[in-house]
């Protein structure tokens with residue numbers, strides 16, 4: 001209700017039309033997005049979207065489609081955050097998985113290094129590393145954690161737009177194969193969504209919000225029309241048209257906004273209305289218009305960072 005009271009909620013197609021110069025966005029517009037491809041997007045988010053008659057976009061990591069479990073890196077992060085991973089075990093795990101020798105166990109970068117680089121590692125290598133360590137990931141296998149192909153098809157048929165979120169969920173700035181991280185999810189997801197009426201998958205959300213100007217340019221060259229980041233900025237519109245295909249998002253993680261689990265309108269409003277505005281694209285330099293409006297894109301995150 002808060003969003004509908006203050007914004008015109010637009011679709012991914014509306015945003016694509018704006019960046020292509022075909023159709024302007026309305027004033028005070030907002031795009032709602034979810035990342036990763038969790039099954040609860042179908043179970044919980046879709047009924048709420050329908051109830052309030054609003055649109056959303058889900059960015060999906062193609063390798064996790066149909067999996068019972070979350071990525072092991074996410075389970076590791078939750079275990080670490082809950083204090084269930086000893087620093088010495090984490091440092092050993094880092095050395096086993098990523099090499100480069102032993103690190104200071106209290107180095108705060110260790111966990112993020114594993115979370116960002118781990119998803120592309122070979123399963124056998126990961127299992128071998130964990131087998132010698134005392135780390136319990138408390139893996140959840142029921143209910144199914146990730147969306148299935150059928151679930152994705154149902155979402156598209158229900159009006160949800162699907163975008164890509166990498167192949168493995170490895171940060172592209174650390175990936176050994178950025179080209180495949182860009183191309184594979186498009187191929188897998190196109191195979192699912194086109195039959196349900198979505199024209200194609202041509203929007204990308206970069207995993208972990210990690211990108212460089214080179215990666216953005218590579219994504220655009222690979223056929224993506226829009227690249228969504230985790231930068232907490234509003235996007236500039238000139239006469240209703242987006243001036244950059246690089247789009248920031250404001251995280252509405254409920255744990256940050258309202259510890260009770262409910263959004264507090266006044267806190268949400270403050271985070272939206274005081275968000276900074278992208279001065280210029282990191283990858284593509286655009287002149288800032290003299291008169292401008294703003295486009296908000298919000299990443300609603302139920303499970304992931």
Ligand SMILES: [Zn+2]
Pocket residue numbers: 035036165169207208304305
């Ligand atoms: Zn993600």
